[in-house]
Amino acid sequence: MTVTLPPFTLTNLPTYWDLAYGDPQAEWYNWDAPYLPRQIPTKTAFVTEANPYLDPNLFRLIAVDNTPVGMVSAHYEDGNLKQWLDMGIVIQNPKLWRHGIGKAALSQWLDFLWQTIDLPHLGITTWSGNQRMMGLAESVGMHQEAVVRQVRYWQGQYWDSVKYDLLRAEWGQAKDKND
Template sequence: MLNHENIVLRKAQSNEFELLYALITLDEKWTEYNGPYFPYSTPTKLEFESGLFKRLCEGDKTLAIEVDGKLVGNVSYYWECESTHWLEIGIVIYDSNYWSNGIGRNALIPWINCLFETLEIERVGLTTWSGNPRMMACAEKLGLKQEARLRKVRYHQGEYYDSVKYGVLRNEWLASK
């Protein structure tokens, strides 16, 4: 379990299945910002159980975000290339009532701290798209540097958007804390 201000990052509990499934599927406004150019369909309960819910319960690469006792989203990481220690992080706040009030930033602080403390990595990356200005602002407020902008490579609803890559090096992160 990781804490920062009123945020707790933790494994999901088996008795939270219905709660988390409802969180992810009842209001899918989050899908408009979380890589909407990739195909998405609402998962069945079985797909959710064997996929995201399983990862949330394991808590290795994905943790639930709890705010003042309420589950609102998750943080995660994945290897872009594990053999070279190239790691990327992700975050989703499913409940749109919790957007734009610093929860993403406050959840990513302990997550990035944990990754630097527990993994042999020198950099944490975060990739978003120009259609998600809140995520771009979050990355910049955290001190991540824009390292690349691939122009007009994300096509969504008749418009082209940029893929925007951010990163922070271990020494930069530690110096800022």
């Protein structure tokens, strides 16, 4: 099984829309910030309007043996200052969860980001109900840097927002442990 991070293109946007938004009851919605309102774009809008996914420095597909299975992303928490970058990752097909795909993809994404940006810190944010995401962050050498308690409300209860980080100086050590 080969995991790669090809860029989004006008050609593969329709395929990704099918994967990500084709099933409005998809299981992955329950784990990817389910406490936020979800806006599902129409397929036409997704593939024809100016799509931010086409920026290869901020979005990449996750492909397994050349088949799209999810995506990695990055966004600047501080807007145009561009000094605070947070990442994201999602694998849409639950049958592919717990097969090492996320770890391979997130490791590649970290490598790519460290090579293309000049920042000392990268982060990822999840919520306390997503144990798999917390385990993934730790598996690539990230450290829990903050817990904002009881701020995410979903299914009748409050959950914590959990932030992980990795410093550039730590990445080589973390990568050596994982290889």
